[in-house]
Amino acid sequence: MALRHAVLAALLDGEYSGYQIAKGFDIGVANFWHALPQQLYAELAKLEKGGLITGREVVQQGRPNKRLFTVTDAGLAELERFAADTAKPSFIRDDLMVKVHAADRTEADAVIEQLEERATVAEAKIAVLTPLLEKLRGDLDEAEFLRVGARVGPYLTGLRGLSFEREQREWCLRTASVLRARAARERAHV
Amino acid sequence: MALRHAVLAALLDGEYSGYQIAKGFDIGVANFWHALPQQLYAELAKLEKGGLITGREVVQQGRPNKRLFTVTDAGLAELERFAADTAKPSFIRDDLMVKVHAADRTEADAVIEQLEERATVAEAKIAVLTPLLEKLRGDLDEAEFLRVGARVGPYLTGLRGLSFEREQREWCLRTASVLRARAARERAHV
DNA sequence: GCAGCATACTCAAAAATCTGACTAGTCGCA
DNA sequence: TGCGACTAGTCAGATTTTTGAGTATGCTGC
Known part of the structure; x- marks a missing residue:
């Protein structure tokens, strides 16, 4: 609860x-x-x-x-x-990761498409978060804001969100390109 | 489902x-x-x-x-x-982030402790994942394995897990140190 | 002039998830 | 020799989450 x-x-x-x-x-x-x-x-x-x-x-x-x-x-x-009191461990649930996990045993085309779509979504979140953090920060630079600014809580969680989305985007693009290259290779060998 | x-x-x-x-x-x-x-x-x-x-x-x-x-x-x-078929968006749920979000309105000591504990957990996961990925990779280097290796699915999701845990660790440590510094400052001002 | 979208909610029911307890044999430790 | 931990599960019940539908008004674009 x-x-x-x-x-x-x-x-x-x-x-x-x-x-x-x-x-x-x-x-x-x-x-x-x-x-x-x-x-x-x-x-x-x-x-x-x-x-x-x-x-x-x-x-x-x-x-x-x-x-x-x-x-x-x-x-x-x-x-x-x-x-x-003690926090529960965080958990992620991600359909797309399930699909990637199984990607070498299933047709990968649809998964590649979804990875690229997901990268776009991550990009959009980055585009929303970046200015929001800037706004929270006001005139102060980040180090100064973290030291003395009001409402650091939302700023700190925002930073985590931003880093998550960046990693997500990179991973999706890289994974899509890996799967694409393998699909091409496979077609060439058949 | x-x-x-x-x-x-x-x-x-x-x-x-x-x-x-x-x-x-x-x-x-x-x-x-x-x-x-x-x-x-x-x-x-x-x-x-x-x-x-x-x-x-x-x-x-x-x-x-x-x-x-x-x-x-x-x-x-x-x-x-x-x-x-289309994947649902991923979602994370994290008690600890809720606490950080509220950290500037509550006593931060307990949260700092939990952040450091969480960083340790992330460290442990990194320590498990790194050799597991190496083992999956076998003799091949990463680029080669991703190109031609068997079972890339688990490797790719493992990479995502690894990057997540690394970011998690960094964020936890940084956030803990920010909150610690602010708590010290506050005490000095009172 | 009407279709569709946005605001601002409510209700019921199905499905998934979590809490907590219970069985039962084996192994290590002190 | 008894305590606790590990293997390998099962069962019932409470709580949470999701699915799906419905209400009502107003604004916007075609």
Whole structure:
């Protein structure tokens, strides 16, 4: 049950609606968590019932009203408690890696295509993250920001996201080219 | 329902028992998938019932008997089908990143400790993966192996795992040192 | 003038995953 | 000789996550 903490952490950056959180707009959280809108709405409702966040209705004209949530002191205390107890090991699950693992026993064409597609997605994430980190940093250079800047948390997780996406892109492109070369070789030998 | 495919991919490397797969001994699969023993046993049973794998009983003395599984032609065809349709985006879930995201609003000491612990774990994985990749490679150098070697699938996923663990280690150490420096600064100012 | 997309959610049900306990023999250690 | 760890699993039940559908309004492009 760590989704609850991911949501609390996301709300530290300000007031957000379920819809906004669901959109994954938030740099930090999107880098290490993924959940469907339905889960988030349910979790927000539970958190509010438990008094860890409070919502306020914002009436909008021209579009549906929304509820913006803020972390309460109790919520902060819960995060504190969470930070103190031992973390579960991280885990990745990746369909594409399963396919690559089996790539020398199956037709590789489709996998190559997906690897290149995935590299493009990584590229796009890099293009979003880079300016976001710059914005967080403000006038300070990175070393200085990390030393004294406010809100380093999101910056640090953003850095991890960025490095992950860079590695992902490189690996996808390299793997695609390896598989492509082998496919060509195989065709030549048959 | 991709666990089924992860298991099939793991079994491509040879005959394994549920227990062995559960141990995560397999380089490739451990790099992109994680599941509890109970899930694996259940999945193996389903796959066998579906004819995608076959098991044979191996009688052992001095320890319980075991069942070793092999992928059938039907299983290979299923993997082929799986490789062809579109992959879901990868996702990571990481408690520790949640904690870092909130680190500037909570007590950081415990998080720093966990980051250093995580770096050690990453180090250990690097220490396991590096010789495993060497072994897979045999006499060939990497470029040559990738061009003509057998079983490149596991090698390629192993490379991704290795790069992930390296980045993980660096990020954990750097993040720990950033948080440590800030905690010291804060104490000095109070 | 209407199709499709965006905002902002809700509900129910199916499937996957995790928690926790249990069996049962063997080996090493003190 | 008893304790704990390792091999090799099984079972039940709770919780989480995913799938799929639905509501309602407004704006934009063709």
